[in-house]
Amino acid sequence: MVTIAFVDRVGSGLWTSVSVLYFTFVSHLDLAEIGTLVAVAGTIGIAGAPLAGRFADRLPLTRLLIAVQITRALASLALLTTDRYALLLAFCAVGGLGDRAGNVLTKLYAARVAGADRVRYQAVHRTAANAGWALGGLAAAAALALGSTGAYRALLIGDALSFLGCALLTLRCGEPPSPSRTVRTSKGPKAQAEPTNPWRDRTYLAFVATETVLFLDDAVFKIGLPLWIAHSTQAPHGLAPLLMVLNNVMVVALQVPLARLGATTAAARALLLPLSALFALGGLTLALSATGGTVTATLLLIASAITFTVAEMLHATVSWELSVALAPDTAQGSYLGVHGLAQSAQRSVGPLAVTLAIAAGPLGWTVYGTTIALTCLVQHRLLRDRLTGPPLSVPPITVSEH
Known part of the structure; x- marks a missing residue:
């Protein structure tokens, strides 16, 4: 795979x-x-x-x-x-x-x-x-x-x-x-446990809602940085594609090592706290990049790109672990399908949110980063009671890496 x-x-x-x-x-x-x-x-x-x-x-x-x-x-x-x-x-x-x-x-x-x-x-x-x-x-x-x-x-x-x-x-x-298919086979095709409908799981739906906000960082590199560099900073326009390259190289080099920080459900939830600080810092450095000359703006934009990239990688780990840990074994597909709505919705909301941040100037980016940061804290609090049970586990099997 x-x-x-x-x-x-x-x-x-x-x-x-x-x-x-x-x-x-x-x-x-x-x-x-x-x-x-x-x-x-x-x-x-x-x-x-x-x-x-x-x-x-x-x-x-x-x-x-x-x-x-x-x-x-x-x-x-x-x-x-x-x-x-x-x-x-x-x-x-x-x-x-x-x-x-x-x-x-x-x-x-x-x-x-x-x-x-x-x-x-x-x-x-x-x-x-x-x-x-x-x-x-x-x-x-x-x-x-x-x-x-x-x-x-x-x-x-x-x-x-x-x-x-x-x-x-x-x-x-x-x-x-597949636990869900095993249950259906053993109990009959109409067997369905009551608590396995994600649309009736208020905590999971709230989690997905917060995830939609946390995924907003995706629009920073695709839309936010190019427009911000071109219209609001003294940095050279050619910096925008270079920051995209920096983002990609960092993900390829660091995603696997950083994933170790969230290898368990408890560790993944704990990562939401430093993740909050990273999002706030990323928004602040973007805001400050509009206040300096070419060199200062360039350095601040690079710092912001690095910060948002680290945040992106940590959130990928957190989101992946928590979305699975919150799903019952017998309805993993249905739950992960609902979780997929967060990233899909962000594709529509993200460009608008970034555009509004740019239109508002430095204050807009500060609010943008702070909003995502506060949502991290909300998600951390939301899942406190839900994740006190034993972590979900699925017995591994040998399968082709292809």
């Missing part, structure tokens, strides 16, 4: 960074049409996480993963067949559903196969994904140097082929044990 993550993200790196350009120069859409397409497809894609989680408690996980990857490949290839707006919107929506579904299913696979070592497994998985994304992005940049319609189409075909490759690799993976 680690190899699959790498191949998947190579394809995503090929396409995501040029998708807007493809719709502009190949499909000939205007700016408003592209914005609407991305927004609507993204909104529809949110449903992919809970749907995948629900099916994963009832069907073999590897078969679902294969079906999702094939669906994503077909949705990508379908974009090559038309310039009609309605069809492009439909195909992008299907791709978005598959993307969010795939994220939940791979996370659930890790939970079932890695057992007590699930945090490290997820860290290795995330490292491989980031490395793949970087490689795909570099290949896309090289292809764009050609500036031709054929280059754009080749990148889209490469994206589709990566999904087909993932489907083939998944065929070599063993099916992990």
Whole structure:
């Protein structure tokens, strides 16, 4: 599954960074049409996480993963067949559903196969994904140097082929044990424990709500830093892509070592306290970067990028461990599907939140960082009583790393 993550993200790196350009120069859409397409497809894609989680408690996980990857490949290839707006919107929506579904299913696979070592497994998985994304992005940049319609189409075909490759690799993976399917088999298909519906679990829903806020840091690198550097600081504009590279390199180098800090449920919850301080510091350094000259602004922006990257890695560990620890064994898929809504919702809320922070100037970034920091403390308090029981564990099994 680690190899699959790498191949998947190579394809995503090929396409995501040029998708807007493809719709502009190949499909000939205007700016408003592209914005609407991305927004609507993204909104529809949110449903992919809970749907995948629900099916994963009832069907073999590897078969679902294969079906999702094939669906994503077909949705990508379908974009090559038309310039009609309605069809492009439909195909992008299907791709978005598959993307969010795939994220939940791979996370659930890790939970079932890695057992007590699930945090490290997820860290290795995330490292491989980031490395793949970087490689795909570099290949896309090289292809764009050609500036031709054929280059754009080749990148889209490469994206589709990566999904087909993932489907083939998944065929070599063993099916992990599923407590939910075991219970249903032994007690009958209608057997359902009362407390295993995540939509009735108020603590878990509150946890997901706080997670949506904590995931807002994702928009800092994708939208916040480039716009802030260009419009509000004395730093050179070329610093923005370099900070993205810094973020990626740090994640690849440090995600696995830092995951050890949250290897248990108690340790993961405890990390919320230093994580709070990191988010506050990141917002403050961004705010101060608007008050100095070129050198000062550059140094503060680098410091902020480092701070937010460390926070991103620690939150990935915390989020991964707590989302699984809070889920009953017999409904892991359904619970993780609901948790997936947090990251999906952030994709819609994040750009708006960052834009508002930039519009408000230095004070906006201070409020931005402080809000996320306070949410860390709220989450820490929210889970105090829920996590006093024994940690969740799933017996590990031997399975192909592919």
